[in-house]
Amino acid sequence: MTVWxxxxxxxxQGQHNIGQFCLDNSVVAMGWSLESGTRERLLAQYxxxxxxxxxKSLEKDIGTNRLPKNLNNFLDISQDDIVWMRSKxxxxxxxxxxxxxxxxxxxxxxxxxxxxxQWANVKWIQAGDESDIPGAVATAFIRxxxxxxxxxEGIEEFSQNLYNQKEGVYYNVxxxxxxxxxxxxxxxxxxxxxxxxxxxxxxxxxxxxxxNKQGTELYEFVLIQPKTGGxxxxxxxxxxxxxxxxxxxxxxxxxxxxxxxxxxxxxGNGNTRIHEINNQELFDFAMDLNSVNYLSExxxxxxxxIR
Numbered sequence: 628m629t630v631w632x633x634x635x636x637x638x639x640q641g642q643h644n645i646g647q648f649c650l651d652n653s654v655v656a657m658g659w660s661l662e663s664g665t666r667e668r669l670l671a672q673y674x675x676x677x678x679x680x681x682x683k684s685l686e687k688d689i690g691t692n693r694l695p696k697n698l699n700n701f702l703d704i705s706q707d708d709i710v711w712m713r714s715k716x717x718x719x720x721x722x723x724x725x726x727x728x729x730x731x732x733x734x735x736x737x738x739x740x741x742x743x744x745q746w747a748n749v750k751w752i753q754a755g756d757e758s759d760i761p762g763a764v765a766t767a768f769i770r771x772x773x774x775x776x777x778x779x780e781g782i783e784e785f786s787q788n789l790y791n792q793k794e795g796v797y798y799n800v801x802x803x804x805x806x807x808x809x810x811x812x813x814x815x816x817x818x819x820x821x822x823x824x825x826x827x828x829x830x831x832x833x834x835x836x837x838x839n840k841q842g843t844e845l846y847e848f849v850l851i852q853p854k855t856g857g858x859x860x861x862x863x864x865x866x867x868x869x870x871x872x873x874x875x876x877x878x879x880x881x882x883x884x885x886x887x888x889x890x891x892x893x894x895g896n897g898n899t900r901i902h903e904i905n906n907q908e909l910f911d912f913a914m915d916l917n918s919v920n921y922l923s924e925x926x927x928x929x930x931x932x933i934r
Contacts, residue, residue: 628707628798630777630786631700632767633657635712646714648740650751654732655710655721656742657773659698662688666733666743676731678702681744697772702729704746704774707798709786711777712751713768718760721749722790722797752793758925761785762814762865781808785932804933806910810889812929815865819847822863822887822904824921825912826850832859845878858882865889872897 633655635646649656661669665688673680682702686692694702704710708723727749737743757765763779780803787798802808813821826832831852838849846860860878864870868888873895875884886893887904912918913930922930 628709628783628787629705630783631704631708631710632764632771632775632777633710633712634768634771634773635714645740645742646712648736648742649712650714650719652737653747653749653751654742655704655712655723655746655749656732656737656740657698657701657744658741659685659695660738660741660743661685666738669731670733678729681731697774698744700772700776701744701746701774704729709783709790710746710749711754711764711767711786716756718754718756718764719751720754720786720789721751722794723749750794752790754789757814761812761929762817763811765814766866779811780805781811781933784808785812788932802933806907807890809910809913809929809933810865810906812932813865813889813926815863817923817925817929818865818887818889819861819863820923821909821913821926822861822885823848823850824923824926825909826859826861826885828912828918828921830859845875846884849882860884861887863887864891867891869894871895872901872903875901 635649645656661684665684669676669684682694685694704723706723706725709720711718711720723746727746730745730747732743732745754760761782763782764777767777784800784802787800788802791798823834831854832850833853835849835851839847846862848861850859850861859882862870867890869891870886870888871894872886875886876898878884879898879900884901885904886902889906893903913922913926914934919927
């Protein structure tokens with residue numbers, strides 16, 4: 628099975644509210660609804676077109692036999708796949724079960740919302756807000772195609788396990804216990820919290836809350852060491868984001884610099900005040916039963932899931 632992410636517009640000036648349309652009509656829908664002339668010819672010849680008949684009509688419509696990747700993704704959705712969607716800040720998911728099927732819906736509301744291309748008869752399940760889902764699901768909505776796979780380790784198991792919890796056991800699933808799965812579950816803010824908590828545990832640093840500002844490009848926040856008065860600057864990147872230690876030489880004159888990237892690489896020589904975080908050490912810290920009182924509730928949730 629495959630886990631998918633459907634990016635939908637959720638309303639606003641000049642926008643179709645496809646997210647709400649999907650929820651109201653129990654469908655997974657996206658665009659490519661066909662131009663009016665092509666649409667009329669298709670329905671005149673095939674009142675209930677198949678995927679292949681729809682594809683051929685669309686190829687004529689756009690003048691090519693190579694359909695867009697995100698449309699092919701949508702048409703490749705299969706039974707038992709799970710689709711994630713976000714609407715107005717709330718995350719939903721559905722399983723493509725035995726009752727679901729692809730259809731070209733020609734009703735006026737579907738065409739007006741550019742949502743004729745559908746997987747119909749699905750059951751959307753509310754998962755919650757961003758604090759209730761893995762970071763890799765939330766960040767999958769930041770950019771990319773309208774319909775694309777979520778390939779991060781652990782997300783398939785999480786999605787299946789959540790479905791079992793909500794709808795009764797269907798998938799035979801064991802949640803992975805790897806470091807990669809753990810970091811995929813953490814949100815970017817969870818990673819920042821984990822590093823700050825580890826620095827407190829190991830070196831006694833405490834966070835200065837007012838330093839957590841968007842305008843500071845080189846660091847997320849500042850910590851201080853109460854015994855010495857020394858400062859620490861923290862930069863955290865989630866995913867395949869690389870960090871060059873030379874970029875942080877200027878702020879290292881004011882304190883220690885701690886750099887973390889969950890899947891990226893470090894470059895540059897920096898200096899002795901610029902430190903690379905060992906992700907394995909933070910993972911071991913989070914998994915250690917003696918650390919339980921140091922962890923935020925959000926981090927403990929993911930620790931408990933994979934421990």
